[in-house]
Amino acid sequence: MIVEQNVPLQAYNSFGIVAKARELVRVRSEADVLALLADAGRAAQPKFVLGGGSNIVLTGDVRPLVLKVEVTGRRVVDDGPRATIIEAGAGENWHEFVRWTLDQGFPGLENLALIPGTVGASPVQNVGAYGVETQDRFESLDAIDLATGRVFTLDAAQCAFGYRDSVFKHAPPKDGEASGGMPRGMGLAGRALILRVRFRLPKPWKPVLGYLDLERKRAEAGVREPTPRQIFDWVCAIRAGKLPDPRVLGNAGSFFKNPTVTPEQCTDIIAREPGIVHYPMPDGSVKLAAGWLIDACGWKGKSVGNAGVYEKQALVLVNRGGATGGEVVTLARAIQTSVYERFGIRLEPEPVVV
Template sequence: MKYEKNELIFQHDVCLQTANSFGIKAQAHRLLVIDSVQQLIALYEAFQHDDELANLPRLILGGGSNLILSDFLPHLVLKVAIKARELIVETSDQFIVRAGAGENWHEFVQWTLAQGYGGLENLSLIPGTVGASPIQNIGAYGVEMQDRFHSLTAFDFVTGALKTFDKAECAFAYRDSNFKSSEPNRYLIVDVTFALPKQWQANLGYGDVAKYLTDIGITQPKPLDVSAAIIAIRQSKLPDPAKIGNAGSFFKNPIVSAELREQILQKFPQCVSYRQTNGSFKLAAGWLIDTCGWKGRSVGPVGVYEKQALVLVNLGGATGAEVRALAKDIQRTVFEQFAVELEVEPVFV
């Protein structure tokens, strides 16, 4: 059912199965598609005169690739659909480009590469939208979104005004930002601006990327070559959400002390780890989960992907509660085996 209120078109009791990559049949109390700043202003004004609307819990929804939804959401779901792609300015050493928050992330990355702007290629094929990328500071293959971040514009539901955030104000951390941990759903990101280097250098720190390029005879890769390699690698390891419901990497790679890492190596010398600048070590969560025997296993309609233990999949009809239960079982098993606490990447709503 649809109805209009203050010139805003709300949808009532909406199924979100196709709006979240895990494919959970969640039902939203109300949904509003946001494709302009003017709509946000009108919504803020509506809040001032409609207590029922203003008091609904808000959920800001991008591509739905980092959410695990409950069966019913008593929320006002704001589906972000703001589109734009543009070169803002070209300096002596950078291309400054901006994208609307509702742009598909991978399509935006491919657009930058087609324009000759390198820098985002290592983040190819990450699901979701541009507006979601700063929220959890997406990253892959040695590059994080913050490495190319310039600024963003967000609408503040407290003040009813737009605000520009620089890098420091976003408080980026590993798969985190103040938008995710400090003030979730206060701000709706409208657009994100990136600074892409003219003096481009390939980031091939992850061995499988370098090996892939070497195997196909590319010794001096260009940005498009790196992107193509990463797309091929990701497709070989990760399931397509359009075919198998999933939220991508489900657990963060844990950071542990040198002492704990040494204890693990004494029992498991093959443990995969990466030294950090502060002397700690990042462990491969997928390896920990695989070593505990979870890869390919399922519990009811939720399973661990057979090709990558870091990914949980919807085998058909999974609920948010069932996903949470399996995640907790995996966390418990890994802690019992390695004394390592795994942290979930997606947000449970």
């Protein structure tokens, strides 16, 4: 178990916000967690699990004990006639893992290319893009209870996936005792650390298209039946054209969730705003493009201090250089107020404010 004091976190959060961890433990195996729990002083401390830092806004130094997830490893668990099961350590870089699956000849994750962060964060956030979400390819995961040290396995139903949501984003009940190796209650935020994630890649492979940007790429290339690698390259090109590279301009990707409304609400909004971008959903609701709502309120390119709205995509908030977490939060709240006052819709942030 490697323990470090007063660790700068600027390189560990994609917003590039300056902050420190009072104490940081590098978790490279479940043995590291067990060693931590055997230390009475550290075991009793509040804990903050940190993966790739691509979905957080740091508003100051982190007082809880930071558990930096660095569990690595990739392997094929099973290659059957109906699906291939692939496993990766929670600390693996997500995009490189997606690339690796294609290199091994196992397609299915190509629509999720270039999403920042780690493999372990993918089920926490139920990451999704261009018609595919983690839950569509998820098999199971192994996690460790930070109170008891017990390792447990969750399937998709137990992860309670929702739109950019899962059991890992909700706090456990105060009386949530461990039961059968798994913490009782639905909330696992701050209670569990994901070690490994397994994905089920179905056979035969079928391309997931349908999104306008992908259809445009297919038309430009003159390709009727694209390969997984072509879709991977198209997604990378689309995302690179819309979203800034966090290594160049700090950001956390899409900052707000796309809100859903009833068909009646959508009809009412269209009557006032005919150009609003919206998508009918399978459950009968209608998803609205949060970026369009923010742009319509005139926020694209605007700033609060050193935090700003990206010029090419209003859904992305950026660090223009030296932004604090407070400036990011202030900007986000101002945007929420504008959208609510104009459209009567409350935007929900994706990142976790720490």
